[in-house]
Amino acid sequence: MPKISVIIPVYNNEATINKCIDSILVQTFRDFELILVNDGSSDESLSICKRKEYLDSRVKVFTQNNLGVSIARNKGIIEANGEYICFADADDMYMPTAFEIVMALIEKNNVDMVVGSIKEKKNGKVNYFKPFLKDDVKLKVFKGKNLKLLKRWTMEKDSKIFMNDSPDDIKLSENFRIDTPWAKFIKSKYLKENMFNTNLRLSEDIVLMYDLLSKMNSVLISDDIVYTYNVNSNSITQKRYDPNIIGYNMALTKELLKLKADYDSSFEQSIYMRIVNCYWDSIVRGISYKNSFKYQLKIIKEISHDKNYIYVFENINIRYCKTLREIIVTILNKLHCYTVVGILGMYISNK
Template identity: 30%
Template sequence: MITIIVPIFNSENFLEKCLESILAQTYKDLEIILVNDGSNDRSKDICNAYAKIDSRIKLIHKNNEGVSAARNDALKVAKGEYVGFVDSDDWIDPKMYENLYKLIRSTDSDISVCGYKTRLNSSINGKIDYFTIEDNKEKINILIKNNQVGGYLWNKLFSMDIIKKNGMSLFDENIYFCEDLLYTSQLFMESKSVSVTTASYYNYITHGNNSTSYTYSKSKLTALLALQQIIDKFQDSINGGLELYKDLFMHINISLLMNGMKQKKLDKKTTLYLKKNLFRYNLLDLKSYKIKLSCLICRINLRLHYIIWNNFYGK
């Protein structure tokens, strides 16, 4: 059985399409856990209505605590041998879980992965390829290097055994950005193998630009904590090779500094923290020339970097 976990918060405009796509799966042995995370729109009513028409649906209604807490609550009661996650404003193709299940079983992997489609990328690949990854350095880096794999939860099927075996059944509820990447990277590194299909079965909907690169908020500082956990946990075991994660850490750190300065939202403690992070890694540990240069200028003269950044990106 596959458990599909859907955290829901104020998704009334998208939820029915999402649920219809799950119920239309050609793989029928499903447990569908809907976690209504304190929605104040019609999401609760929609969940209740669908639970009446399909016995595979299980409901959790709770006060709003965030997506990580919602996923944790679902994992605690999940009974499937495999677990998938679907965001409530997206939808999936009918054969997604059938094909991910066949892939994970045929390759004896712990995780299977498919591609995804957006409005800018609307078709499934003409030629579908499959590959399996066993090398740890490749497993950790493909999450950043290959955007179609990514550090997302929603385009993957996880063995429940590996989740339970490694004691990672719970998401860190204090991480609000890159929490998916943190969780997924741990499971990837603990897996014996990961199998990937280039076929795009997941339909991802974007709602404006919520990137860490474009706005500042204190909650986005937790992305740095997530990345630092990944780097600290795995850099010794794979003898370095985490330059992409260090690049991402420094990119987010500099972006938060620049946007925080522009929006005048930085307090003294946060400013000192972000400035200190500029020296966390040797410039030789960074892969991107552009990020190396930005980091160097910030170290020498933060105000100069802000003027340059504001002229090119801050408008």
């Protein structure tokens, strides 16, 4: 049994997959398997993966029809044999000593998950996302009460409870990413029992991470940079108009509402604010503003009359809104001013 199974979903990534794979094959820690799941690529991605499999026995290639990233990741989880599982996107890279650093932390601390830090590359600029607010804190093991706070922070990054009532050495930077699958080394038994929700196409990683933190006993967060994240303008979360966004956000809204009673009223309101952003995302990206305004207004009313959105806007307390946009969108929905919502959506969409 290898110590680590690395899972990479691959879909039309011929331009980047070579570098991604090579960043793993050159790891200083060698006891791993690399699982590549080709998700119905129509370019040379599969051929590249097959060549890597031929040259290195640690590489395993599986292929499926284009079923989406969650099903591809779940396929990798099913096939994984490692004690720990980590993920990568096909246009990103792990640092050469990442696995060695992480395995040393696991051997010393015996935790269920290690969360490493990342650097982000976007438009030629590099940002380093360090986890802790205090510069002298390099790592921290979260257990018990602190682990529950960490779980809450996954959904409610600006949680006043976490930031005000927690010890200084566990306070996290808002830029830190715990809600993504990459740069996480997760004990495989947790993923075998809790896979990605295949009904979701947005924020499925956040929902999974929240669920995993409910099951785990210990999580170590380290400020060691282990992963390079390249911002992809073609990802779902970066695209503009996409009519499927409306359905994706409604599915996510249903899942989020299941979590609203997990903590207190403040957390419940935080969940509502996430849903307000789902609603606004649908207005801005789910409607083609090239159509007639009458048609646009029809779609806006259909979205706004969804029972879950109605429930959220009826129960939101405006004092929990953190941006002017959230305040305006909430007030307009409470007053049923959908025409104004449409005008704002058109303005933002065309910017």
